[in-house]
Amino acid sequence: MSSTRITVFDQPHQFEPLVPAQRLDLLRERTREVFEKSATLKAAASEPVRAGLREIVRSMNSYYSNRIEGQSTHPAHIERALRQDFSATPDVAQRQRLALAHIEAERELEPRVDSEAQALSSAFVREAHRRLYERLPAEDRRTDDGRDIVPGGLRCHDVSVGRHQPPAWASVPLFLDRMDAVYGRLKGVDALLYTVAAAHHRMMWTHPFEDGNGRAVRLQTHGALFPMSGGLWSVNRGLARDRDRYYLMLDGADAMRQGDLDGRGNLSEKALWDWCSYFLDVCTDQVDFMARMLDLDSLRQRLHAFVLTQRASGAGIEYREEAVLPLQMLAAAGTLTRGDFGRMTGLEERTARKVISRLLKDGLLRSEGPRDVLRLGLPLHALNILFPNLYPEAATAVMD
Template sequence: MFDSPFQFEPTSLSDRQLEEIFPLAQKIVESSIILRSAVHETTRTTLRELVRKMNSYYSNRIEGQSTHPYNIERALHNDFSRQPAEARLQRIAMAHIGAEQALEQQIGDRSALDSSFLIEAHRALYERLEPSDRLSDDGEVIVPGQLRLRDVRVGRYIPPIASALPVFLKRMDEVYGASRGWERLLISAACAHHRVAWVHPFLDGNGRAIRLQSHCALWKLSGGLWSPSCGFARSTEDYYVALQNADSPRRGDLDGRGNLSAIGLLEWVRYFLGICDDQAAYMSRMLALDGIKQRVEALVVFRSAQEKAIRREAILPLIHVFALGPVTRGEFAQMTGLGERSARTLLSKLLADRLLLSDSPYGPVRFGLPLDALGMLFPNLYPEVNLPVD
């Protein structure tokens, strides 16, 4: 029976383990800092919106409750399936996107690794769902932001007793709430991710709330341009194995001095940082200007062969708005070098295809990322968009 915080020590890595893992954390920080200054802010905003959709899809997929990316896109335009089960998955996806966006805006100077933020993540997600959409496996309605009031069993594992949850959360606040420096924040986020999962503070929704917390804890570093949820979902078996290994009791005298395995925690942190490194490095490669030039050109050339309204003269203006931000419609038309009527037709088609976006019928245009273009613009970023829709 777990009822005291000493039972989930160590809560952080030893000095020797920190020295071993620090270079990987530094590599992630360097990639992320470069990434945060890549391309124009409006393009980064569009990418953040895409990452939120991806996080919703992947976090829910880990829980076995995902819907196709195109169904998520439909739901964002208030187009829900007539099939009740599918519509429910769409609502869950929408709730995740809305919660993540709201939580990002709340970060400010507070620590997202604080237990109050974790509770807020759970509340932000579940309060966006109707009671009928937030039922546990045994039919109990989940109360948004409420710590569990009873003891539970998760498979063969029995988490800490409900009455002890406050002291476990207090200990996590002491250890993780004051992390300083990007590298230590990354390592603390990794440690917290596991230890919160081990404590299992909510009756249901622990995984989603923890992944929301991890995303927000790293948001100032990532700029919202990458998130570990994608990597977790693509290696779900490894994700659960690494979590379970960190659950292990101490493996002898050479495995730290806590109740749980220090080696298991280090293995989990290495897995977590490896996922972050992969995501940050991938997005850095994708936003390199030389590469995006080639991929925009390939996309326009491919589409121009399919539709006469798409012309190669769109290539340079599209690259311009991707890298340097919005332009007026007149400026975009001028950059194409086409006559007024041909430029207007091209512009209308790009807007209809959502390769360009605008907030008003006559307003400036900015770069768009429609799902059907991702396979060429950002290959392997969100490959599920290319799967058949059920």
């Protein structure tokens, strides 16, 4: 016999269980697999390549988190916003500001993660919300019905979210305190992913803020996964690739307890387990995908293909096959001096300098200054070949 639906949530016991208590062996085994794959990934390719990829993932997180909310902007616009180049079209400029705020907030939050448990705290999600919204002008901090969004401030009225009725506004601190008590006990690896998943859902269910709950919670989830992921894979990418399923699974985990065999809490333990299992599927898919992208042999082949494609497309005579070997060396070793890069091409010195200059201009090479070492760059226009399907939206035409 199913539980009677509660019309007003105002006591923390009403959103128990906060983590599943049954059939945990499978979730733990899959978590260990993701952890091991993430550790391998953090040692793949060279650190400059991984650092460049982290910046792409950070941009992707912004793009995909905002796309989940139906407010995405083209990756090219995000790249321009990073250079403080904003569109003259007000709606596009507003979305650019939001994307940039997300990137900067994420960059600031990552070094503040002391532990996964700390990142799952209510203090961290409020900090995430504050750092996101304090960057936006007042006109960007209003809801569709004209309410002001206070950065980091809890909501002060009751709301409905689709079919879900979140807790009464005055009781939100009680629900946050209960989450802190439970998720603050997280230790070790085995329970990590299903605890992060459960916290993601229960924080969304609580809906602590006036607006921006999804964005703040996904920033929190990124923070909680950061010690494991190293910023090299993104659960946001996986959630956004099937936005309807993400919302469907979130909605499913709202279910009330379905009889005596469905746990001991007020909400369904089976539905929470299903949500956690789905979340682990997304994590596994994303870490596996990125492992394929950072496979060194494959990356070398894709660098070769990119140079040949650029030359065949008429991008410039500087895209010479002689440049492939030093580019491949950068993927593995991380840095080369300009002299070493030029010598590895086997070209005459003046020609080698022209090749380096062109690759720097196009972003395939990076350097902090004319005498600094060279690093491999990962420009947006090259991603469809260097990292196919990683960020396919970056290769589409800009329509707005």
